[in-house]
Amino acid sequence: MSGPAVVLVGPMGAGKSTVGAVLAERLGVTCRDTDQDIVEAAGKPISEIFLDEGEPHFRELERAAVRTALAEHTGVLALGGGAVLADETRALLAGQPVAFLEMDVSEAVKRVGLDAARPLLMINPRRQWRTLMEERRPLYTEVARVVVSTQDRTPEQVADEILAALQLPSTQPENQR
Template sequence: MSAGRPREAGAGPAVVLVGPPGAGKTTVGAVLARRLGVALRDTDADIEAAAGRAIAEIFVDDGEPHFRELEREAVRAALAGHDGVVSLGGGAVMDPGTRELLAGLPVVFLDVALADAVKRVGLDAPRPLLAVNPRKQWRTLMEQRRPLYTEVARAVVDTAGRDPEETAQAVLDALELKDT
């Protein structure tokens, strides 16, 4: 899969996607998984499946600290036990332990402008951290998280003007991976 040498079994994920809400991590992750012939694992979906409820409900009922604990465990499990594509929730990089786990992995930061994020998900979607004044909150989140996304990323892919197929190709090119 990689330029010149195949990945070893158990070597961890083929690709890990990070980025803010609306970056396209799940959509692009699905395209990458299909093109690489592997499975997609979305840690937000893992959390919802384990908790039996939506992330927004977890935030409201149990608070952000509890959600972040669940997220840490979901990320740890996904990075240790999945050799396909892993899509992390937008705030996962806030945890120092998660950033340590990402060291040396093929992490790609999908960078997205606010206008594109709004078009993709709308900022009225049930995203707990964007509930009040979503545009301002999104900008604030990005000010906090952008340095962390770039810290953990082996490559940054700007999604501006790209559809999911084009973004997936840019990820493959950045990591020097080939379709199966």
């Protein structure tokens, strides 16, 4: 099967980019982040896209970025937190080696502070994060082949669990992990 070696989904702050980098190193491939693809293509941060053009426009850019990355990238692919909202994206993820990185709100607070420049968390960030997760958790679970908690775990521990669950061979010897 062509396509990414691993696709990471989950909420903002779950560690998709960090775990993705560890997985890419272990697998001897590159890591790609669709949010970064969008920023590079638009020439501005996601928060500015939300403010200037609105969420619907951002979601269009996101669908296109995911579609392109799934077709082109053979390494580790990290998707933005809301990418799974699109029916098209969920359909494209069917059969892919997807890992859902999950955490609870207390871990999100530790990682992103919930006061960062995240457009969907601007008003009452804790409640907003919980609401987003209630909406998105079933979608993350739907597309995932494996669900891995990042709660109080290192990126290396999370990567080890993903590699084992997806039965992917690491290029890094066991004693160097």
